[in-house]
Amino acid sequence: MSSTQAVAQPAGQPAGNPAKPAPRLSAINRPFWQACNDERLMLQRCAAPQCRRFVFYPRACCPHCGGGALTWEQASGAGTVTTFTVVHRPHHESFYAEAPFVFAAVTLDEGVLIYTRIECDPEAVDDLIGTPVEVVFRALSPTQKAPYFRPAAR
Numbered sequence: 001m002s003s004t005q006a007v008a009q010p011a012g013q014p015a016g017n018p019a020k021p022a023p024r025l026s027a028i029n030r031p032f033w034q035a036c037n038d039e040r041l042m043l044q045r046c047a048a049p050q051c052r053r054f055v056f057y058p059r060a061c062c063p064h065c066g067g068g069a070l071t072w073e074q075a076s077g078a079g080t081v082t083t084f085t086v087v088h089r090p091h092h093e094s095f096y097a098e099a100p101f102v103f104a105a106v107t108l109d110e111g112v113l114i115y116t117r118i119e120c121d122p123e124a125v126d127d128l129i130g131t132p133v134e135v136v137f138r139a140l141s142p143t144q145k146a147p148y149f150r151p152a153a154r
Contacts, residue, residue, distance in 0.1 A: 020094040020140050029058040031072050036145045039137045041077045043110055044070040056112035077135035078152065079108040081128045084118060106133055106149055119150040 023033050035042035044055040046062035047069035053062065054075075061068045084104035090096055102118040102125060118128065119136065134152035137145040 017097075018092075018094045021092060022141060022144060023146075028060055032058050033144065035072075035074075036137055036147055037143075039145065041075040041135050041147055042072045043075045043108070043112060045073045047071050054108075054110040054112050056108075056114055075135075076109050079106040079114070079133050079135075079149065081105075081118065081131045081133060082107045082113065084125070084128045086122045086125060102128065104128065104149070114147070117148040119148055 023029065025033060032042055044058055046053050046055065046065060046067050048062065048065050048067035051062060051065040051067060053064045054073075055062060055064075055070060059070070062070060082105040084102055086100050087095075087103050088100045090099050095101075100122040102120055102122050104116060104118045106114050106116055106118075108114060117138075118133065120128070128151075132152045133149040135147050136150055138148045140146045
């Protein structure tokens with residue numbers, strides 16, 4: 001099978017178009033996901049004067065200094081691919097039709113690491129490590145967007 005064809009559903013899996021997994025919203029992460037719906041990438045930042053580091057994933061306190069005061073700031077949306085893989089066999093059936101696709105760890109310019117999809121041709125990928133990327137937002141469902149990234153010209 002050509003890797004450009006959709007991955008066949010494994011035997012025993014129900015047919016159809018299942019919903020993609022949704023984020024589990026909480027008081028801590030809701031501002032992040034609401035901002036995604038507005039096509040803004042928001043990160044928490046430690047308010048402690050001696051720290052001021054950005055934090056991702058959303059948390060109740062700073063993992064760097066232990067401070068409890070975190071504020072939300074809009075991120076630049078720019079980063080660099082740290083590592084990546086081409087997914088040929090997704091583990092959730094809602095992604096079967098999208099395979100193959102590129103999944104990556106991106107270090108944002110703010111210093112945090114975010115795991116995400118990279119919008120590019122997975123067949124043309126040789127080495128994305130070090131590639132500058134920029135955020136784009138794509139629908140996970142009719143009511144929720146998520147941050148994906150695409151190669152950027154810098």
